[in-house]
Amino acid sequence: MNALARLLDERSVLVCVGTGGVGKTTTAAALAMAAARRGRRVCVLTIDPARRLSDAMGLDESVLGNEPRRVELPRARDDGAGHGELWAVMLDTATTFDALIATYAPTPQQQQTILTNGFYRNIADSMSGAHEYMAMEKLYELHADERFDLVVVDTPPTTNAIDFLEAPDRIRRFLDHRLYSVLVTPTGGLARVANAAARTFLRSVARVVGASVVDDAIEFFAAFDGMEEGFRARAAAVERLLRAEGTAFVAVATPRPDVVRDVLAFSGLLRGTGIDTDAVVVNRVHPRFTAAMPAGLEDPSLAPFTTVLAQSIAITEAEEATLAPLHAVLDVTVVRVPLLDADVHDLAGLDALGPILLAEV
Numbered sequence: 023m024n025a026l027a028r029l030l031d032e033r034s035v036l037v038c039v040g041t042g043g044v045g046k047t048t049t050a051a052a053l054a055m056a057a058a059r060r061g062r063r064v065c066v067l068t069i070d071p072a073r074r075l076s077d078a079m080g081l082d083e084s085v086l087g088n089e090p091r092r093v094e095l096p097r098a099r100d101d102g103a104g105h106g107e108l109w110a111v112m113l114d115t116a117t118t119f120d121a122l123i124a125t126y127a128p129t130p131q132q133q134q135t136i137l138t139n140g141f142y143r144n145i146a147d148s149m150s151g152a153h154e155y156m157a158m159e160k161l162y163e164l165h166a167d168e169r170f171d172l173v174v175v176d177t178p179p180t181t182n183a184i185d186f187l188e189a190p191d192r193i194r195r196f197l198d199h200r201l202y203s204v205l206v207t208p209t210g211g212l213a214r215v216a217n218a219a220a221r222t223f224l225r226s227v228a229r230v231v232g233a234s235v236v237d238d239a240i241e242f243f244a245a246f247d248g249m250e251e252g253f254r255a256r257a258a259a260v261e262r263l264l265r266a267e268g269t270a271f272v273a274v275a276t277p278r279p280d281v282v283r284d285v286l287a288f289s290g291l292l293r294g295t296g297i298d299t300d301a302v303v304v305n306r307v308h309p310r311f312t313a314a315m316p317a318g319l320e321d322p323s324l325a326p327f328t329t330v331l332a333q334s335i336a337i338t339e340a341e342e343a344t345l346a347p348l349h350a351v352l353d354v355t356v357v358r359v360p361l362l363d364a365d366v367h368d369l370a371g372l373d374a375l376g377p378i379l380l381a382e383v
């Protein structure tokens with residue numbers, strides 16, 4: 023059994039990371055499908071705003087949303103595989119944020135005040151980091167959902183993927199932020215009335231952003247009163263989930279020097295936060311026909327073929343040289359997926375990737 027197959031069988035969360043355009047969404051969907059074929063109940067979560075997941079699965083764009091949808095697997099293959107389940111979710115940041123507010127708001131009135139508050143809507147829709155944090159929140163929700171054994175996460179490009187891992191910490195920093203602590207006293211009440219320093223601070227903020235923004239912010243923090251603990255606890259739980267034994271990270275790459283450098287840099291960042299990269303998928307590798315030029319092809323009429331073969335051998339050797347640092351630095355299984363002659367745009371295409379991803383290397 024190859025290392026990826028073992029991850030699919032044994033882990034409960036699998037996060038696919040990698041530079042833009044290398045094939046993360048395709049790989050995440052194909053791994054999810056392969057796990058379903060191996061009998062697991064799998065949910066694939068995409069944070070990719072480009073709707074590539076629907077496209078890769080051959081689904082209409084409107085089918086995928088913030089709630090898991092069951093995707094019917096094509097007829098079971100001859101080997102009897104195909105008894106698991108495949109589900110898919112496309113993250114909707116604002117809806118997920120609203121659901122989190124609903125979870126922690128002590129009263130329906132408080133919930134309503136927050137959801138209609140201008141400052142909150144601004145955070146929920148556009149605050150940098152809100153997107154990443156809600157992705158982690160969604161992952162946490164799906165992980166806790168009894169319907170699924172495994173959640174496969176597709177992520178945006180690497181530069182953002184590290185934001186993901188930092189998202190729980192960012193929420194904590196927000197709660198520790200000066201603005202927050204100026205507005206909300208340790209006992210939970212608003213500092214507005216009691217604290218002269220806070221008044222001065224708010225007046226200067228209002229001059230820059232406008233009084234109505236400050237009023238909105240004050241209303242938001244007043245309504246947020248009592249919810250802070252819930253948010254902190256949840257951020258800590260999400261962080262633990264990312265570092266849990268059951269969570270695996272799979273880096274997706276292509277045989278290009280810059281991409282290989284990115285993978286190594288990102289794996290280094292992960293390592294720095296105590297997370298190991300569990301496997302690497304190298305996508306779009308040129309097929310290897312033969313290790314060396316066979317003898318007996320000297321006939322001049324074969325020249326066009328020997329030229330192509332020589333080029334192919336040269337490409338393969340160059341690609342292998344490019345990938346060598348991966349093997350040198352990361353002590354993990356590296357699975358190669360060939361460059362296909364067409365886009366993957368339906369379940370049959372994803373299904374075909376399964377045996378390639380899970381082949382012995």
Ligand SMILES: Nc1ncnc2c1ncn2[C@@H]1O[C@H](COP(=O)(O)OP(=O)(O)OP(=O)(O)O)[C@@H](O)[C@H]1O
Nearest residue numbers: 042043044045046047048074306360361362365366
């Ligand atoms: N092995 C392959 N051979 C040929 N085409 C491929 C292969 N893998 C993926 N593709 C195609 O490459 C394109 C990009 O793939 P995909 O959307 O999975 O990348 P991504 O890493 O998720 O991109 P992004 O970072 O933009 O989210 C898609 O059109 C996909 O069908």
Ligand SMILES: [Mg+2]
Nearest residue numbers: 046047070074
């Ligand atoms: Mg993608």
